[in-house]
Amino acid sequence: xxxxxxxxxxxxxxxxxWWPKWEQELSExxxxxERCQKANRKHGKNYGLLQHIEExxxxxETINMDWVTxxxxxxxxxxxxxxxxxxxxSKSMRCLxxxxxxxxxxxxxxxxxxxxxxxxxxxxxxxxxxxxFTSEFWNNLYDMLNTxxxxxxxxxxxxxxxxxxxxxxxxxxxxxxxxxxxxxxxxEGYTHDWVTxxxxxxxxxxxxxxxxxxxxxxxxxxxxxxxxxxxxxxxNLLTIHPKAKDFHEMWKRAxxxxxxxxxxxxxxxxxxxxxxxxxxxxxxxxxxLVSTLQFNNLKGPKKMRNxxxxxxxxx
Numbered sequence: 001x002x003x004x005x006x007x008x009x010x011x012x013x014x015x016x017x018w019w020p021k022w023e024q025e026l027s028e029x030x031x032x033x034e035r036c037q038k039a040n041r042k043h044g045k046n047y048g049l050l051q052h053i054e055e056x057x058x059x060x061e062t063i064n065m066d067w068v069t070x071x072x073x074x075x076x077x078x079x080x081x082x083x084x085x086x087x088x089x090s091k092s093m094r095c096l097x098x099x100x101x102x103x104x105x106x107x108x109x110x111x112x113x114x115x116x117x118x119x120x121x122x123x124x125x126x127x128x129x130x131x132x133f134t135s136e137f138w139n140n141l142y143d144m145l146n147t148x149x150x151x152x153x154x155x156x157x158x159x160x161x162x163x164x165x166x167x168x169x170x171x172x173x174x175x176x177x178x179x180x181x182x183x184x185x186x187x188e189g190y191t192h193d194w195v196t197x198x199x200x201x202x203x204x205x206x207x208x209x210x211x212x213x214x215x216x217x218x219x220x221x222x223x224x225x226x227x228x229x230x231x232x233x234x235x236n237l238l239t240i241h242p243k244a245k246d247f248h249e250m251w252k253r254a255x256x257x258x259x260x261x262x263x264x265x266x267x268x269x270x271x272x273x274x275x276x277x278x279x280x281x282x283x284x285x286x287x288x289l290v291s292t293l294q295f296n297n298l299k300g301p302k303k304m305r306n307x308x309x310x311x312x313x314x315x
Contacts, residue, residue, distance in 0.1 A: 006026075006027060006030050006031075009026065009030060010023060010026060013026060034289075045276055045277050045278040046276065046277050046278075053088075053124055053126065054123075054124060056088050056089040056123075056124075057089075058089060059087050059089045059090045059092070059119070059220065059221045060087050060089070060090075060115075060119035060120065060122055060221075061088075061089060061122060061123045061124070062087075062088040062089065062122060062123060062124040062125075062126070063085055063086060063087055063088060063115075063122045063124070063125055063126070064085070064086040064088060064125075064126040064127075065083065065084070065085055065086075065125060065126070065127045066083075066084045066086075066127075066128060067081055067082070067083055067084070067098075067100070068081060068082045068084060068170070068171045069081045069100040070100070071194065072193070072194065074097070074193035074194045074195040074196075075097060075193065075195030075196065077097075077099075078099075079097035079098060079099060079195055080099055080100055081097075081098050081099055081100040081102070082095055082096065082097055082098065082198070083095075083096040083097075083098050083107065083110060084096075084170055084171075085111075085115060087119075087217070087221065088126075089220065089221075090213070090217045090218075090220035090221035091210045091212065091213060091217045091220070092206050092217035092218065092220075092221045093170060093202065093205055093206060093217070094114065094115065094202070095170065095198050095201070095202050096110055096114055097195045097198065098110055103136075104133050104134075104136035104137040104139075104140055105136070105140045107137055108137050108140035108141050108144065109140075109144075111137075111141070112141070112144050116141075121141075121145065169205075170201070170205065173201050203226070203228070204228075205217075206218045207225055207226060207228060
Protein backbone atom coordinates (compact mmCIF):
# COMPACT_ATOMS: atom_id res chain seq x y z
CA UNK A 1 0.00 0.00 0.00
CA UNK A 2 1.39 3.39 -0.97
CA UNK A 3 1.42 6.64 0.96
CA UNK A 4 0.94 10.14 -0.41
CA UNK A 5 3.30 11.79 2.07
CA UNK A 6 4.26 11.59 5.72
CA UNK A 7 1.91 14.41 6.79
CA UNK A 8 -1.09 13.07 4.86
CA UNK A 9 -0.51 9.53 6.11
CA UNK A 10 -0.34 10.73 9.72
CA UNK A 11 -3.54 12.73 9.22
CA UNK A 12 -5.42 9.66 7.97
CA UNK A 13 -4.04 7.36 10.69
CA UNK A 14 -4.92 9.85 13.44
CA UNK A 15 -8.59 9.74 12.44
CA UNK A 16 -8.86 5.95 12.72
CA UNK A 17 -6.19 4.56 15.09
CA TRP A 18 -3.83 5.29 17.97
CA TRP A 19 -1.00 3.50 19.81
CA PRO A 20 1.94 4.65 21.95
CA LYS A 21 4.63 6.52 19.97
CA TRP A 22 2.65 6.01 16.77
CA GLU A 23 3.91 9.21 15.13
CA GLN A 24 7.57 8.31 15.69
CA GLU A 25 7.09 4.74 14.46
CA LEU A 26 5.13 5.91 11.43
CA SER A 27 7.84 8.42 10.50
CA GLU A 28 10.55 5.76 10.74
CA UNK A 29 8.49 3.35 8.63
CA UNK A 30 7.80 5.88 5.87
CA UNK A 31 11.37 7.22 5.75
CA UNK A 32 12.86 3.73 5.49
CA UNK A 33 10.34 2.25 3.05
CA GLU A 34 12.53 0.58 0.41
CA ARG A 35 9.78 0.48 -2.23
CA CYS A 36 9.15 4.22 -1.92
CA GLN A 37 12.86 5.03 -2.09
CA LYS A 38 13.19 3.01 -5.29
CA ALA A 39 10.12 4.38 -7.07
CA ASN A 40 9.70 7.98 -5.85
CA ARG A 41 11.18 10.90 -7.72
CA LYS A 42 14.32 12.28 -6.07
CA HIS A 43 14.37 15.91 -4.94
CA GLY A 44 17.06 18.20 -3.61
CA LYS A 45 20.78 18.14 -4.25
CA ASN A 46 22.59 15.08 -5.54
CA TYR A 47 25.00 13.27 -3.26
CA GLY A 48 28.72 13.57 -3.74
CA LEU A 49 30.92 16.64 -3.67
CA LEU A 50 33.45 16.96 -6.47
CA GLN A 51 36.48 14.74 -5.90
CA HIS A 52 39.64 15.81 -7.68
CA ILE A 53 41.82 13.29 -9.40
CA GLU A 54 45.52 13.35 -8.65
CA GLU A 55 46.97 16.50 -10.18
CA UNK A 56 49.29 15.62 -13.09
CA UNK A 57 52.92 16.69 -12.75
CA UNK A 58 53.92 16.41 -16.39
CA UNK A 59 52.35 16.00 -19.86
CA UNK A 60 50.47 12.80 -20.70
CA GLU A 61 50.42 11.53 -17.12
CA THR A 62 46.63 11.90 -16.87
CA ILE A 63 44.39 11.78 -19.93
CA ASN A 64 40.71 11.94 -20.81
CA MET A 65 39.24 9.69 -23.50
CA ASP A 66 35.93 10.32 -25.25
CA TRP A 67 34.29 9.14 -28.46
CA VAL A 68 32.48 11.13 -31.15
CA THR A 69 30.16 8.68 -32.90
CA UNK A 70 27.56 8.59 -35.69
CA UNK A 71 29.83 10.41 -38.13
CA UNK A 72 29.58 10.12 -41.90
CA UNK A 73 31.84 7.23 -43.04
CA UNK A 74 35.13 8.64 -44.27
CA UNK A 75 38.61 7.59 -45.35
CA UNK A 76 39.64 4.36 -47.03
CA UNK A 77 38.56 2.41 -43.95
CA UNK A 78 35.12 4.09 -43.80
CA UNK A 79 35.66 5.41 -40.28
CA UNK A 80 32.42 6.48 -38.59
CA UNK A 81 33.74 7.63 -35.20
CA UNK A 82 36.64 9.50 -33.66
CA UNK A 83 38.51 8.81 -30.41
CA UNK A 84 39.35 12.09 -28.67
CA UNK A 85 42.27 11.97 -26.23
CA UNK A 86 43.09 15.00 -24.09
CA UNK A 87 46.23 15.46 -22.00
CA UNK A 88 44.98 16.96 -18.73
CA UNK A 89 48.28 18.76 -18.08
CA SER A 90 49.01 20.57 -21.33
CA LYS A 91 45.42 20.40 -22.73
CA SER A 92 46.88 18.94 -25.92
CA MET A 93 44.45 16.83 -27.95
CA ARG A 94 44.82 13.91 -30.33
CA CYS A 95 41.97 12.91 -32.66
CA LEU A 96 42.09 9.30 -33.87
CA UNK A 97 39.60 8.10 -36.53
CA UNK A 98 38.05 4.76 -35.61
CA UNK A 99 34.85 2.73 -35.85
CA UNK A 100 32.04 2.96 -33.32
CA UNK A 101 31.93 -0.85 -33.37
CA UNK A 102 35.54 -1.07 -32.13
CA UNK A 103 36.08 -3.51 -29.29
CA UNK A 104 38.20 -2.87 -26.20
CA UNK A 105 41.03 -4.73 -27.97
CA UNK A 106 40.74 -2.50 -31.05
CA UNK A 107 40.82 0.59 -28.85
CA UNK A 108 43.82 -0.68 -26.89
CA UNK A 109 45.71 -1.30 -30.15
CA UNK A 110 44.80 2.17 -31.44
CA UNK A 111 45.94 3.64 -28.12
CA UNK A 112 49.20 1.67 -28.23
CA UNK A 113 50.09 2.73 -31.78
CA UNK A 114 49.27 6.42 -31.39
CA UNK A 115 49.69 7.38 -27.73
CA UNK A 116 51.91 4.95 -25.81
CA UNK A 117 54.41 4.70 -28.67
CA UNK A 118 54.94 8.48 -28.48
CA UNK A 119 54.10 9.61 -24.94
CA UNK A 120 54.49 6.48 -22.82
CA UNK A 121 51.93 4.90 -20.50
CA UNK A 122 49.59 7.31 -18.65
CA UNK A 123 49.09 7.00 -14.92
CA UNK A 124 45.36 7.77 -14.96
CA UNK A 125 42.77 7.47 -17.72
CA UNK A 126 39.40 9.21 -17.38
CA UNK A 127 36.68 7.68 -19.53
CA UNK A 128 32.89 7.76 -19.76
CA UNK A 129 32.69 4.22 -21.15
CA UNK A 130 31.13 1.49 -19.04
CA UNK A 131 33.38 -0.21 -16.45
CA UNK A 132 33.38 -3.52 -18.33
CA PHE A 133 34.79 -1.90 -21.48
CA THR A 134 37.37 -0.01 -19.42
CA SER A 135 38.45 -3.18 -17.62
CA GLU A 136 38.89 -5.07 -20.90
CA PHE A 137 40.76 -2.09 -22.35
CA TRP A 138 43.25 -2.11 -19.46
CA ASN A 139 43.64 -5.91 -19.57
CA ASN A 140 44.56 -5.71 -23.23
CA LEU A 141 47.11 -3.00 -22.46
CA TYR A 142 48.56 -5.20 -19.70
CA ASP A 143 49.04 -7.98 -22.24
CA MET A 144 50.75 -5.65 -24.70
CA LEU A 145 53.03 -4.22 -22.01
CA ASN A 146 53.63 -7.62 -20.39
CA THR A 147 53.44 -5.96 -16.99
CA UNK A 148 51.43 -6.01 -13.78
CA UNK A 149 51.85 -2.31 -13.06
CA UNK A 150 48.98 -0.67 -11.22
CA UNK A 151 47.00 1.91 -13.16
CA UNK A 152 43.74 3.60 -12.26
CA UNK A 153 40.69 4.78 -14.17
CA UNK A 154 38.13 7.38 -13.19
CA UNK A 155 34.70 6.54 -14.63
CA UNK A 156 32.99 9.91 -14.72
CA UNK A 157 34.50 12.55 -17.05
CA UNK A 158 33.04 15.23 -14.78
CA UNK A 159 35.54 14.24 -12.09
CA UNK A 160 37.34 17.45 -12.95
CA UNK A 161 35.45 18.82 -15.93
CA UNK A 162 38.55 20.38 -17.48
CA UNK A 163 38.33 18.32 -20.68
CA UNK A 164 34.56 18.56 -20.98
CA UNK A 165 34.42 21.84 -22.94
CA UNK A 166 37.43 20.92 -25.07
CA UNK A 167 35.88 17.66 -26.22
CA UNK A 168 32.53 19.34 -26.87
CA UNK A 169 34.30 21.96 -29.00
CA UNK A 170 36.03 19.30 -31.08
CA UNK A 171 32.78 17.34 -31.39
CA UNK A 172 31.04 20.43 -32.77
CA UNK A 173 33.85 21.02 -35.26
CA UNK A 174 33.80 17.40 -36.44
CA UNK A 175 30.05 17.40 -36.89
CA UNK A 176 30.25 20.63 -38.88
CA UNK A 177 32.90 18.99 -41.06
CA UNK A 178 30.55 16.08 -41.71
CA UNK A 179 27.52 18.30 -42.26
CA UNK A 180 29.04 20.88 -44.60
CA UNK A 181 32.34 19.43 -45.83
CA UNK A 182 31.58 15.74 -46.33
CA UNK A 183 33.80 15.77 -49.40
CA UNK A 184 36.25 18.35 -50.67
CA UNK A 185 38.18 18.31 -53.94
CA UNK A 186 41.49 20.13 -54.12
CA UNK A 187 42.89 21.90 -57.17
CA GLU A 188 44.43 18.65 -58.42
CA GLY A 189 41.14 16.79 -58.25
CA TYR A 190 41.87 14.66 -55.17
CA THR A 191 38.86 14.02 -52.95
CA HIS A 192 39.15 14.64 -49.20
CA ASP A 193 36.68 14.01 -46.38
CA TRP A 194 36.62 14.68 -42.63
CA VAL A 195 39.28 12.01 -41.98
CA THR A 196 41.87 13.62 -44.25
CA UNK A 197 40.92 17.10 -43.02
CA UNK A 198 41.26 16.09 -39.35
CA UNK A 199 44.91 17.25 -38.98
CA UNK A 200 43.88 20.73 -40.13
CA UNK A 201 41.58 20.87 -37.09
CA UNK A 202 43.98 19.33 -34.60
CA UNK A 203 46.96 21.57 -35.41
CA UNK A 204 45.21 24.95 -34.93
CA UNK A 205 43.63 23.70 -31.72
CA UNK A 206 46.93 22.60 -30.20
CA UNK A 207 48.62 25.85 -31.20
CA UNK A 208 45.89 28.15 -29.85
CA UNK A 209 46.11 29.67 -26.37
CA UNK A 210 44.09 27.75 -23.78
CA UNK A 211 41.97 29.72 -21.32
CA UNK A 212 43.08 27.63 -18.32
CA UNK A 213 46.86 27.67 -18.75
CA UNK A 214 47.20 30.91 -20.67
CA UNK A 215 49.57 29.03 -23.00
CA UNK A 216 49.15 26.92 -26.10
CA UNK A 217 48.97 23.14 -25.50
CA UNK A 218 51.99 22.66 -27.78
CA UNK A 219 54.10 25.12 -25.75
CA UNK A 220 53.27 23.44 -22.43
CA UNK A 221 53.81 19.97 -23.87
CA UNK A 222 56.97 20.51 -25.93
CA UNK A 223 58.32 23.90 -24.89
CA UNK A 224 57.83 25.49 -28.29
CA UNK A 225 55.07 26.24 -30.79
CA UNK A 226 55.25 24.37 -34.12
CA UNK A 227 55.48 26.43 -37.26
CA UNK A 228 52.17 26.93 -39.01
CA UNK A 229 51.76 27.19 -42.79
CA UNK A 230 51.19 30.93 -42.44
CA UNK A 231 54.59 31.31 -40.76
CA UNK A 232 56.34 30.39 -44.01
CA UNK A 233 54.77 33.42 -45.64
CA UNK A 234 56.68 35.76 -43.33
CA UNK A 235 59.79 37.27 -44.83
CA ASN A 236 61.77 37.36 -41.60
CA LEU A 237 61.36 34.08 -39.74
CA LEU A 238 62.49 34.13 -36.13
CA THR A 239 64.59 31.22 -34.97
CA ILE A 240 62.73 28.46 -33.12
CA HIS A 241 65.93 27.08 -31.60
CA PRO A 242 66.91 29.31 -28.65
CA LYS A 243 69.91 28.51 -26.53
CA ALA A 244 69.54 25.40 -24.43
CA LYS A 245 69.50 27.32 -21.15
CA ASP A 246 66.87 29.78 -22.38
CA PHE A 247 64.84 26.94 -23.86
CA HIS A 248 64.81 25.00 -20.57
CA GLU A 249 63.87 28.11 -18.60
CA MET A 250 61.06 28.96 -21.01
CA TRP A 251 59.65 25.42 -20.84
CA LYS A 252 59.88 25.27 -17.04
CA ARG A 253 58.11 28.62 -16.75
CA ALA A 254 55.36 27.46 -19.10
CA UNK A 255 54.83 24.27 -17.06
CA UNK A 256 54.81 26.15 -13.75
CA UNK A 257 52.31 28.67 -15.07
CA UNK A 258 50.17 25.88 -16.49
CA UNK A 259 50.13 24.04 -13.14
CA UNK A 260 49.08 27.20 -11.33
CA UNK A 261 46.17 27.89 -13.64
CA UNK A 262 45.09 24.23 -13.63
CA UNK A 263 44.86 24.32 -9.83
CA UNK A 264 42.78 27.51 -9.96
CA UNK A 265 40.47 26.04 -12.60
CA UNK A 266 40.00 22.86 -10.56
CA UNK A 267 39.03 24.88 -7.49
CA UNK A 268 36.56 26.93 -9.55
CA UNK A 269 35.00 23.75 -10.98
CA UNK A 270 34.74 22.23 -7.50
CA UNK A 271 32.92 25.28 -6.12
CA UNK A 272 30.51 25.29 -9.07
CA UNK A 273 29.86 21.53 -8.74
CA UNK A 274 29.39 21.61 -4.97
CA UNK A 275 26.63 24.22 -5.27
CA UNK A 276 24.31 21.50 -6.59
CA UNK A 277 25.68 18.58 -4.55
CA UNK A 278 25.98 17.75 -0.88
CA UNK A 279 28.13 15.60 1.37
CA UNK A 280 26.60 12.14 1.94
CA UNK A 281 25.11 11.84 5.43
CA UNK A 282 25.47 8.07 5.62
CA UNK A 283 28.36 6.25 7.23
CA UNK A 284 30.52 3.38 6.07
CA UNK A 285 28.67 0.04 6.04
CA UNK A 286 25.24 1.73 6.10
CA UNK A 287 22.66 0.17 3.78
CA UNK A 288 22.22 2.46 0.74
CA LEU A 289 20.51 2.32 -2.67
CA VAL A 290 22.87 2.39 -5.63
CA SER A 291 21.79 4.29 -8.75
CA THR A 292 21.87 2.21 -11.94
CA LEU A 293 21.77 5.20 -14.27
CA GLN A 294 24.94 4.06 -16.05
CA PHE A 295 24.04 0.36 -16.17
CA ASN A 296 22.55 -0.77 -19.48
CA ASN A 297 22.18 -4.52 -18.94
CA LEU A 298 19.44 -4.65 -16.29
CA LYS A 299 16.00 -6.19 -16.77
CA GLY A 300 12.61 -5.26 -15.39
CA PRO A 301 10.36 -2.16 -15.36
CA LYS A 302 12.39 0.95 -16.15
CA LYS A 303 11.14 2.98 -13.17
CA MET A 304 11.96 0.19 -10.72
CA ARG A 305 15.40 -0.43 -12.23
CA ASN A 306 16.75 2.94 -11.07
CA UNK A 307 17.53 1.55 -7.62
CA UNK A 308 17.18 -2.27 -7.79
CA UNK A 309 18.31 -3.07 -4.24
CA UNK A 310 20.24 -1.97 -1.22
CA UNK A 311 23.93 -2.59 -0.62
CA UNK A 312 26.53 -1.63 1.94
CA UNK A 313 28.33 1.67 1.45
CA UNK A 314 32.11 1.66 1.70
CA UNK A 315 34.83 4.08 0.68
